Amino acid sequence: MQRIEIHLKDEEHKRLEEISSVGVCQVRPLQRAQVLLALDKGIADNQIAEVLNIERTCIWRTRKRYLEGGLNTALQDQARPGRPRQYDDIAEAEIVALACSNPPSGASQWSLPLLTQVARCQNHVLKQVSQETVRQVLKKNAVSLG
Numbered sequence: 001m002q003r004i005e006i007h008l009k010d011e012e013h014k015r016l017e018e019i020s021s022v023g024v025c026q027v028r029p030l031q032r033a034q035v036l037l038a039l040d041k042g043i044a045d046n047q048i049a050e051v052l053n054i055e056r057t058c059i060w061r062t063r064k065r066y067l068e069g070g071l072n073t074a075l076q077d078q079a080r081p082g083r084p085r086q087y088d089d090i091a092e093a094e095i096v097a098l099a100c101s102n103p104p105s106g107a108s109q110w111s112l113p114l115l116t117q118v119a120r121c122q123n124h125v126l127k128q129v130s131q132e133t134v135r136q137v138l139k140k141n142a143v144s145l146g
Contacts, residue, residue: 006063008040012071019075029075035062036074087133091125095137098122099145110145 066074
């Protein structure tokens with residue numbers, strides 16, 4: 001595989017030097033800045049990996065991101081989508097409304113297990129809701145059962 005050379009512009013080189021010389025900085029952008037500076041000098045990938053104590057794949061990804069999107073893209077982490085929400089705002093509102101209503105007969109106040117059980121019975125969307133999810137929804141909305 002042929003190695004792709006990168007050539008930094010003067011202002012990019014200056015910015016990377018600033019990032020490398022700042023005392024307090026996040027580790028990943030610092031390493032990426034050091035990788036780009038080394039690549040600009042023509043240093044081999046295996047030497048960069050050895051000196052910076054990183055994997056060669058990190059160097060390859062940094063080079064690829066620089067070539068595809070420029071300096072800012074190469075330095076910043078890509079957005080991670082995370083796990084999609086299991087319950088929408090309407091389902092959460094139903095849990096909050098249930099917690100704010102009167103408890104069923106035989107109970108003086110809501111408890112987390114009781115609230116979870118009633119939510120499962122009353123709503124087909126919340127049929128599989130866990131007690132932890134109910135707790136997090138109540139906490140997020142500043143609703144207290146006490």
